[in-house]
Amino acid sequence: xxxxxxxxAGRITISEKAVxxxxxxxALRSYGVVGMASRTLAGGIVQALARDPRHGxxxxxxxxxxxxxxxxxxxxxxxxxSVSASVxxxxxxxxxxxxxxxxxxxxxxxxxxxxxxxx
Amino acid sequence: MTYLAAQVDPADRERxxxxxxxxDGPMLRALTEASLTWLRTNQQLVNAxxxxxxxDGDTGTNMTLTMQAxxxxxxxxxxxxxxxxxxxxxxxxxxxxxxxxxxxxxxLWRGLARGLDDLATMDAPAxxxxxxxxxxxxxxxxxxxxxxxxxxxxxxxxxxxLQVAATPEATNLDVLEAVVLAADESVERTPQLLPVLRExxxxxxxxxxxxxxxxxxxxxxxGLALNxxxxxxxxxxxxxxxxxAEAIEPGQDWEVxxxxxxxxxxxxxSFYRQLGEMGTSIQVGEGDGxxxxxxxxxxxxxxxxxEYVRTLGTITNVRIENLMLQVPGTSGAPSKSPxxxxxxxxxxxxxxxxxxxxxxxxxxxxLGAAGVIDGGQTxxxxxxxxxxxxxxxxxxxxxxxxxxxxxxxSARQAIExxxxxxxxxxxxxxxxxxxxxxxxxxxxxxxxxxAAMESCMQSVRTVEVTLATRTAKVDGVQVxxxxxxxxxxxxxxxxxxxxxxxxxxxxxxxxxxxxxxATLYYGAAIPLPEVNRLAERLVSRWxxxxxxxxxxxxxxxxxxASVE
Numbered sequence: 115x116x117x118x119x120x121x122x123a124g125r126i127t128i129s130e131k132a133v134x135x136x137x138x139x140x141a142l143r144s145y146g147v148v149g150m151a152s153r154t155l156a157g158g159i160v161q162a163l164a165r166d167p168r169h170g171x172x173x174x175x176x177x178x179x180x181x182x183x184x185x186x187x188x189x190x191x192x193x194x195x196s197v198s199a200s201v202x203x204x205x206x207x208x209x210x211x212x213x214x215x216x217x218x219x220x221x222x223x224x225x226x227x228x229x230x231x232x233x
Numbered sequence: 234m235t236y237l238a239a240q241v242d243p244a245d246r247e248r249x250x251x252x253x254x255x256x257d258g259p260m261l262r263a264l265t266e267a268s269l270t271w272l273r274t275n276q277q278l279v280n281a282x283x284x285x286x287x288x289d290g291d292t293g294t295n296m297t298l299t300m301q302a303x304x305x306x307x308x309x310x311x312x313x314x315x316x317x318x319x320x321x322x323x324x325x326x327x328x329x330x331x332x333x334x335x336x337x338x339x340x341l342w343r344g345l346a347r348g349l350d351d352l353a354t355m356d357a358p359a360x361x362x363x364x365x366x367x368x369x370x371x372x373x374x375x376x377x378x379x380x381x382x383x384x385x386x387x388x389x390x391x392x393x394x395l396q397v398a399a400t401p402e403a404t405n406l407d408v409l410e411a412v413v414l415a416a417d418e419s420v421e422r423t424p425q426l427l428p429v430l431r432e433x434x435x436x437x438x439x440x441x442x443x444x445x446x447x448x449x450x451x452x453x454x455x456g457l458a459l460n461x462x463x464x465x466x467x468x469x470x471x472x473x474x475x476x477x478a479e480a481i482e483p484g485q486d487w488e489v490x491x492x493x494x495x496x497x498x499x500x501x502x503s504f505y506r507q508l509g510e511m512g513t514s515i516q517v518g519e520g521d522g523x524x525x526x527x528x529x530x531x532x533x534x535x536x537x538x539x540e541y542v543r544t545l546g547t548i549t550n551v552r553i554e555n556l557m558l559q560v561p562g563t564s565g566a567p568s569k570s571p572x573x574x575x576x577x578x579x580x581x582x583x584x585x586x587x588x589x590x591x592x593x594x595x596x597x598x599x600l601g602a603a604g605v606i607d608g609g610q611t612x613x614x615x616x617x618x619x620x621x622x623x624x625x626x627x628x629x630x631x632x633x634x635x636x637x638x639x640x641x642x643s644a645r646q647a648i649e650x651x652x653x654x655x656x657x658x659x660x661x662x663x664x665x666x667x668x669x670x671x672x673x674x675x676x677x678x679x680x681x682x683x684a685a686m687e688s689c690m691q692s693v694r695t696v697e698v699t700l701a702t703r704t705a706k707v708d709g710v711q712v713x714x715x716x717x718x719x720x721x722x723x724x725x726x727x728x729x730x731x732x733x734x735x736x737x738x739x740x741x742x743x744x745x746x747x748x749x750x751a752t753l754y755y756g757a758a759i760p761l762p763e764v765n766r767l768a769e770r771l772v773s774r775w776x777x778x779x780x781x782x783x784x785x786x787x788x789x790x791x792x793x794a795s796v797e
Contacts, residue, residue, distance in 0.1 A: 142376045146336050149376065187376040191343055193330040195616075199642055200333040214708075216722070230373040231347060 128213060134168040137220075140208035144202040145198030149187035170225075179218030182209065183230070187220060190229040198222040216231050238410065249454055250406040262307055264450040265322060269300040270459040271449025272442060277516075279445070281702065282438035289615075292438035295332035299339060300446070302329020319346035319363070334439040337371055338381050340795075341443075342368025357408045358485045363400035364391040364412065374726030381427025388500030390447065391420035406454060413451045416444040433705040485537035488554045491526045495546035504545075511537050520715060523549065526794040529556065543734065575601040576627060580683055581675040583626040586634040586666055587614060587644075592671060592787030593663050593712045593754055593793075600670035602634075603627060610789055613639050616646040622650050630654045632738050636666040656683035661723055662695035662783070663754065664795030677715055694743045695722050696794040698736050715789075733767050736792060737774055743796040745775045754785030754793045767792065 141147050150170025159217040182205060188197050202220045209217055240248070253260070272293070279293030306325025312318045326339035326681045348366025352359055358517045368391040375470060393415030394408050423437040430437055452459055463535035470473075489512075489664040501517070504526075507516045511529035519525075524546075528538050535553050540549060543728055550650050559605045577656040587611025588594040588689045606738055620642075621632050631653055637646040638661040648655045656679055660666040672689035674682050680700050696788065697720045701712040708725040712718055719739030721725035727738035745751070755764040 118666070143379055144332050145375045147376065189340075191327065192340060192374060193327055194335050196330045196332060196336045196644070199646075200362065202642055203639070204333075204486075231370065 119203045127189050127217050130173040131210060133173045133180060133182070133213070134171040136209050136212050137173070137184065137205045138171045138204045141184050141186060143150060144197075144201040144204045146189050146192045147186045148189045148202050148228045148230075151185045151187050176218055180209075181205075181218075182220045184220065184222050185225045187226045187228050188224050190227040191231070194227075196225055198224060237413070237455060237457070240457060246406070247702060250404040253409075253454060255356055256315055256360070256405055257354045257419035258310075258312045258315050261305070261309070261315050261318050261355075262322070264453060265300070266304060267459055268446040268449040269297070269304055271452060272300055272445045273297050274460055275445050279438050279442045282435045282441055291332060292334045292442060295658045296338055296442040296446075298331045299326055299329050300336035302326060302331075303339075303342060305329075305554050311331060312748050312759065314351060314496040316346065316349040316352040317327070319349050320351075320356050322346070334383060334442060336441065337374070338446075340371045340374050341367040341387055342456045344368065350497070355405070357403040357405050359392035359399045360405055360408050361391075364394045364408075367391065369713075372607075373699050379427065381423040381425070381430060383443050385423065385426060386416050386437070386440035387420040390443075391766065409447070409451050409454065413444070413447050413758065414439075417446055422442050435701055477500045481525030486532040486555070486557050488552075488556050489528050489530060489538045490536055490550075490552040491527075491539055491542045491548060492550035493524055493526070493542050493546045493548045495524060497546075499545065507541060508538065511541070526625075532557070549585060558768045574598045574605065575603045575675075577603055577675050579628050580633055581628055582630045582673070582677065583628045583675075584632045584634065584670065584673060585619075585622045585626055586670075587619070587636050587640050589663065589788065589790075590637070590754075590757060592784030594786075595668065596667060596754070597634075599675055600667065601675065602670065608640065609637055609787060613637070616643040616650065619644050620647045623647055623653060623655055626770060627773050631656075632673075632679070632683055633657045634660045634669060634686075636660050636663050654679050656680065658683050658686045660690050662697070663787070663793050664693050664695045664752070665690040665750075668693040668795065668797070682697050693795040693797045695744050696720070696739045696796055697734060697738070697790050698739065698790070698792040699790045701728065731792060733770050735769065736767055736794075740771060740775070740796065745771070745778055745796060748775075748778055748796045750779050750781070750795075750797050752781045752783060752795045754783050754787070756785055756789070756791045756793070758788070759791040763790070 138150060141150065152170050170183075170185040174181050174183070184201065184205060186201060188194055200221050206217065206220045241249075270350070275296050276293035279296065280291065283577040303322045305458045306328070307318060307321045310321060310371070312317070318344070323342035325337065328340045330336045330339040343551060344367035345363045347370060348363030349355060349359065355363065368387045371387050372378055375384070390412045392413045397403050397407050397411040419603060420436050420440045423440055424435070427437065449459060453637040468481045477750060481616035504517065505515060508526070508528055511534065512528045514527065514529040515522065518527075526538065530538060530632055539548070539551055572591070575598070583603035584601060585604035585606065586597045587606045587608045588597055594605045604626050606614050606618055608618070619633060623633065633644045633647065633655065635641045635657065639655065641661070643660045644657045648657065658669050660669055669686035672682070672685040674685070685714060698717055699720070701716050701718050703714045707711055707748070708727050710718075710728050711723070712728045716728050716730055717732040717735040718725055721739055721742050726742045727735045728737045740751070753768060755761070764782055768782055771780050772778060
């Protein structure tokens with residue numbers, strides 16, 4: 115159980131899976147992110163292009179706030195810092211907007227670059 | 234191609250088409266320079282197309298800075314090949330890409346360069362092919378492209394270019410004209426494709442920026458001016474009247490704002506022309522028959538605009554401000570009270586804060602801040618600026634208070650880049666930062682002091698009141714352009730025509746009934762008597778609440794307040 119809000123009608127809980135789905139969808143719509151990667155499978159990087167809707171997203175609780183870790187593959191030839199900053203911003207905005215509450219850190223881990231064109 | 238082509242004589246057009254039949258490296262650079270100038274001229278207009286109804290100008294500035302970096306890369310280059318010139322421009326754009334729109338723009342340049350290969354010169358088919366390669370490259374950068382954005386505009390203009398270039402004897406000018414027309418139409422269609430734009434009543438800002446890039450090239454080919462912004466009259470609430478000190482250029486000594494009611498219908502082009510002879514940064518706003526004029530003028534001419542406007546109608550309000558005072562190192566009248574910063578000893582912790590206004594900076598200084606970075610809602614400082622302030626701090630243990638949600642990330646990036654021990658206490662607002670300062674123990678351990686500051690920061694709630702820049706529905710609240718809106722901890726909770734009522738409604742949501750102390754930091758544009766009236770209303774509504782008033786000096790937000 116990731117989060118709960120009290121509400122006049124009772125309590126609302128939002129699972130980590132739900133948050134991860136929102137985050138992954140937002141990340142994949144963010145410019146410069148061409149895939150999500152996970153750290154699992156014996157430490158290797160596995161790239162998945164949007165097969166599992168939550169792939170490459172980890173949601174955890176830290177000091178009472180949601181922390182989101184994104185493992186992304188970025189298009190080669192883009193400015194990685196700008197892409198990372200905007201994916202973090204987009205994910206935070208979408209998650210906070212959907213949940214209607216503030217979240218903690220959004221960390222972006224660039225796991226790999228994807229080369230579409232060789233120059 | 235209607236509105237621009239109409240300004241060019243057909244015989245001249247023939248000659249121009251011939252002159253640009255082949256474009257080489259230096260010609261491409263000259264065209265790109267025109268793009269940058271035209272983009273810069275219309276930067277505020279692009280910035281104003283933000284979907285969130287709080288002044289938060291970004292896209293225009295980001296695209297301008299990206300284009301500027303691109304051109305710095307080729308300044309003084311003697312490259313003659315158009316392909317290699319495009320490659321160098323693309324490299325500069327990549328290195329200087331700012332924000333989302335800047336990254337996409339750099340990808341478009343990269344694709345354009347790829348499409349041109351190492352060609353010596355380009356003709357119409359080569360240009361169209363390169364534009365198509367730009368589209369292809371830009372689309373490779375995202376898994377799920379969102380249509381109704383700059384990507385769509387890049388796609389539509391590439392299609393138009395290919396179509397025209399396929400006709401026999403097509404010239405670069407034909408392609409350029411088709412591209413500008415297609416971009417213009419595509420931008421106008423973006424709200425149909427993207428609901429968030431439709432809701433906010435705007436077109437896509439990145440797409441509009443891309444349109445200006447191509448229109449700038451076409452304007453320079455036609456020999457049209459690039460430094461005059463489109464003559465327009467915006468709703469008063471959309472005027473971007475606040476300038477940061479860095480943005481003030483020589484010759485902008487005074488800012489003059491005049492509100493007036495014209496006696497006859499205002500002739501806008503002639504009005505702009507007259508003002509253009511007096512100064513720069515001209516903006517005109519209108520609401521309910523009342524006009525607001527904004528201009529920057531030279532020293533000793535600050536009354537000229539007022540005298541001029543007097544001939545046009547009844548003046549209702551005048552504000553004249555000495556901008557030289559805002560620029561460090563220039564002399565004007567003595568400033569109200571100097572900013573005093575703490576100077577911690579080498580073993581202590583130094584705190585560097587981001588502050589949106591002079592008054593808030595003074596409050597931070599009095600609480601022990603050792604460094605101040607100017608910035609806030611519309612001017613987010615870069616990681617580089619934050620890093621610089623951290624490096625300049627007199628000690629090796631530094632805490633940064635970003636005081637804005639959008640700056641937290643840039644501040645955190647500085648951690649990786651400095652050799653100093655740096656902690657970021659993620660304050661989202663000024664009041665949170667001020668609350669955090671109360672827990673500062675300069676002699677403590679960095680991590681535990683930062684943790685204490687962070688937990689102290691959460692003890693306040695932040696109320697901010699500003700004016701909506703456009704009509705939209707946000708966080709479930711319907712807002713009309715020009716209305717006052719109230720934000721509680723960054724979430725929109727109230728909107729209305731009366732600022733005082735909105736402030737009260739927001740305080741209500743902030744739990745003013747149980748609160749003991751409210752501190753109001755008033756903005757640069759609101760007069761003190763009005764602030765006093767607002768405070769009195771709060772006290773009469775909640776007699777148990779103690780209300781303090783401080784000058785904040787921030788732009789855009791008449792009131793920022795903490796409730797605790």
